[in-house]
Amino acid sequence: MNDGLNAVYEELKRLRLEGMDRVFINDNTLEQLQPCANQSTTTASVAPAIDLQTAVNSGRVPSPPSPKAAPGKKSTPIDAPLPEPPIIEIPDGDAALRMQWLKEQIEASPVCQEQLRQNDKLVFGSGSINADIFYCGDAPGEEEADNGIPFQGKAGELLTKILSAMGLKRESVYMTNILKWRPKHNKPYGNRPPTQKEMNYCLPYLKAQIEIVQPKVIIGLGNATVPGLLGPAPERTMSEIRGTWQSFMGTPVIFTFQPSYLLFNDTMKTKRMAWEDMLKAMEKIGLPISEKQQAYFLPKQ
Ligand code: URA
Numbered sequence: 016m017n018d019g020l021n022a023v024y025e026e027l028k029r030l031r032l033e034g035m036d037r038v039f040i041n042d043n044t045l046e047q048l049q050p051c052a053n054q055s056t057t058t059a060s061v062a063p064a065i066d067l068q069t070a071v072n073s074g075r076v077p078s079p080p081s082p083k084a085a086p087g088k089k090s091t092p093i094d095a096p097l098p099e100p101p102i103i104e105i106p107d108g109d110a111a112l113r114m115q116w117l118k119e120q121i122e123a124s125p126v127c128q129e130q131l132r133q134n135d136k137l138v139f140g141s142g143s144i145n146a147d148i149f150y151c152g153d154a155p156g157e158e159e160a161d162n163g164i165p166f167q168g169k170a171g172e173l174l175t176k177i178l179s180a181m182g183l184k185r186e187s188v189y190m191t192n193i194l195k196w197r198p199k200h201n202k203p204y205g206n207r208p209p210t211q212k213e214m215n216y217c218l219p220y221l222k223a224q225i226e227i228v229q230p231k232v233i234i235g236l237g238n239a240t241v242p243g244l245l246g247p248a249p250e251r252t253m254s255e256i257r258g259t260w261q262s263f264m265g266t267p268v269i270f271t272f273q274p275s276y277l278l279f280n281d282t283m284k285t286k287r288m289a290w291e292d293m294l295k296a297m298e299k300i301g302l303p304i305s306e307k308q309q310a311y312f313l314p315k316q
Pocket of ligand 1: 191273
């Protein structure tokens with residue numbers, strides 16, 4: 016390994032010890048990693064706990080092997096066939112009962128259960144069923160699957176901080192993911208983004224959640240949420256549509272960066288871009304915006 020790569024490896028190891036499981040990888044780092052990405056045997060002997068190829072492909076850094084994971088044991092291939100998406104007809108009733116009914120449907124679904132690793136939990140969603148803002152990530156990661164709650168760990172803490180800067184609490188918004196399980200892959204550790212097939216399968220559940228909450232705005236967090244909600248289209252990428260209003264089920268939706276991306280790409284420019292998306296959402300739902308809030312992450316005069 017050359018010095019640059021060694022430095023990347025050491026840094027990833029350090030971050031992992033701090034509990035990070037996703038990182039932003041810039042283009043230079045990517046270029047440095049490319050030559051070693053296929054040298055799995057060499058890499059494995061030096062760095063058994065870091066799957067660089069997964070990190071490169073997904074922009075997420077694998078988290079450490081957990082005792083429950085069986086190193087070397089293959090899990091279900093990522094393209095395991097899924098049946099047609101379920102048809103969900105939510106019964107009448109109050110929102111809490113309807114949401115509880117939906118949660119029970121997902122928990123009772125053999126298809127969803129089959130996607131879980133041993134000890135993983137399904138991650139349904141959390142927060143207020145009367146929320147104006149509906150945060151939607153792509154899929155749970157390891158910490159989420161451990162707890163059964165979306166947006167945990169450092170990324171979750173950052174999202175809570177962002178909410179606090181907006182004058183909101185976690186409990187006052189609704190949070191979920193398109194996928195209700197942590198995507199399986201062939202490695203004993205790490206996270207991967209969901210496939211379109213997986214997201215399509217879970218979409219009826221997400222739609223039902225939106226129908227119950229009836230938020231005023233949806234905020235899609237992360238690249239995969241764009242094709243996940245709007246359908247795949249080559250020209251419809253996060254960089255193309257970030258910060259613009261789109262529509263999903265007749266509800267305004269804005270797409271922005273994942274909190275984990277912001278943790279590692281923490282330039283003022285990126286923070287400001289993400290913050291402006293939050294300001295747009297606040298404006299859309301009629302939340303007051305102070306001058307101080309307006310100016311967060313702007314260069315000092
Ligand atoms: N945590 C989640 O629950 N979803 C994401 O998309 C990212 C982190």
